[in-house]
Amino acid sequence: MAGKTPARHVAILAGGSGTRFWPLARASRPKQLLPLDGSDPRPLLAAVYDRVAPLCDDGGPWVVASRSLGPAVRRLLPARARKRLVLEPVPRNTAGAVALAAHAVRCEAGEAPTVVVPSAHHVAPAAAWRKALATMAARAAASGRIVTLGLAPTFPATGFGWLEAGRVLARTGSGDVREVRRYVEKPRLAVARRFARSGRHLWNLGTFAFLPGVFLDAFARRFPVGAKALTPVLSTRSWRGRLAKAYPRVPATSVDYAVMEREPGLEVLATESFVWDDLGSLDAVARHAGADARGNALREGDVAVDARRCLATSDDGTPVALLGVEDLLVVRTKDATLVARRGRGEDVRKVVEALRAAGREDLLR
């Protein structure tokens, strides 16, 4: 991995509806706009923006978000972010978003290596993570492949997707670059246990590096319906004006499903140089919330009597009192209260579905 590294770009995917973080998160205020990482008081998007900025030129990182969130995102980020803000007319999951990011970089900087990162995660130390991203960018430029990021597992996680790695292609200061043998969906516990011991399986951090043309070629080959819908956009440097009409026609699907899992020749940087967690549900938030000796993550003013392993939070500053309870997630906002069993964070969306079925859209907006 020696030699001159081409100018890097970083794109942050800041879509996401936040249904797993109701009632804190709403359609108008999804998780990436909330301070959900207990180790950092800033909203997640602001934190990741600053965290990747040292990798970028003076223009800073790119941010892909829903148009409806434009004003909120602009308020959150420094002024320079406006020029590299890509607003999706409607949410279409990550496949279209990554294509937009690749095209935006290509139009501004040509075939500059580009790293795509999610916006809701906990990572430490940030410097080791940045070093891995820089390594991925350099490798993507050198190999002309899409390079993913895989973390050596520290426990049999059933909440993450996994990658099976193959032959070692190169050795770097952040870990080995290896072939990707296959993508694995979130596994059952027995399978995850096997993976955690295998030495071949890695957590898939949903992070990619590529040269824009390399990704867009794969996008066209593996996701022709999406590519066709986006042709008016991807074929011009004046693409922003064409988004409103073309983008809604892109099927809503993830870049993993539409492109990565179908593309041979992927590479993975297999690293163990940092700790990482997907802040995908309140359970993950609870893991990083800074618990006391009884495992409770409370704020000043909260009261715990015989309570253990509980997370409590409110966005209106009112106290939460816990009495004789264990393993709960308690979230209060000005218009709703959620009390969930720890470990059931993923199912908060069932609560959202129930509210929608009951006609309570007012509590979801």
Place this chain on the structure above:
Amino acid sequence: MAGKTPARHVAILAGGSGTRFWPLARASRPKQLLPLDGSDPRPLLAAVYDRVAPLCDDGGPWVVASRSLGPAVRRLLPARARKRLVLEPVPRNTAGAVALAAHAVRCEAGEAPTVVVPSAHHVAPAAAWRKALATMAARAAASGRIVTLGLAPTFPATGFGWLEAGRVLARTGSGDVREVRRYVEKPRLAVARRFARSGRHLWNLGTFAFLPGVFLDAFARRFPVGAKALTPVLSTRSWRGRLAKAYPRVPATSVDYAVMEREPGLEVLATESFVWDDLGSLDAVARHAGADARGNALREGDVAVDARRCLATSDDGTPVALLGVEDLLVVRTKDATLVARRGRGEDVRKVVEALRAAGREDLLR
């Protein structure tokens, strides 16, 4: 129990600080001012006032409450209640309150049989309960004794005080009048189980009937410190003007402890003609809240996903969503949220103590 029944009076004890019902109840809005009986939408005091009114003359029941609650009580009750409202300058538990009630009745009606009832309970059918109270009043007039109310146990309750009954003194349409052998504090479960089977033990409903002079003689004999403090009040028909100075000197203690447990010759009406529950904690409220098939007592708009045996309530109309939780008491008010394990309702006062220790009197007022 044949013969003419003298004109009856009923006094409702509506003191109580409500610390076991925080955050719903506050010093300024104790439980008796809240609608805590799921079978009746009215505040408890309004419900019990109407429930005993058929026993009374046109002046209606007497109500003994804290002076600080005077305005709230007046708003709650019909206009006629004002003349029979006795306001304690400071809360002094029930010993002084019952003496005040007895003296107030004596000043207005002479030695009229008087029934003293608590203000926070669930009872059904009300007519059977009223019949028992009328029977107690008639018996108190006939025997010249203090007559308490004992309910045949239907389960080994550890949350109630009990009475051990002796010889049958009279038979009535509401049950036998029997000697009281002894008072028993809230027992441990093993003891309660024995009591529930014995046939001699009754739940002590904290309800008394007496002729005013009979009670006040017992008060003077068994609680001389209190009687001395109240002498300026109890020795005049213009007693209201003397309360402010004398009443604070009465030791704060219960009428059971100060008088009843020490007084020989008590009688008990042993009945099984109604179901009754002390609404002394959120656990009792949950028992009468009208649960659905999964045991959840929720309001319209609340959401339960895989939740069982939970009570949820708020005083601001916002919904509570429960996910994967069991046996919880969830209470939300505009300035606080409580999440407690069912069965720990008595310990809500520990939460209140913790808030007081943390200087959060603002959440208790």
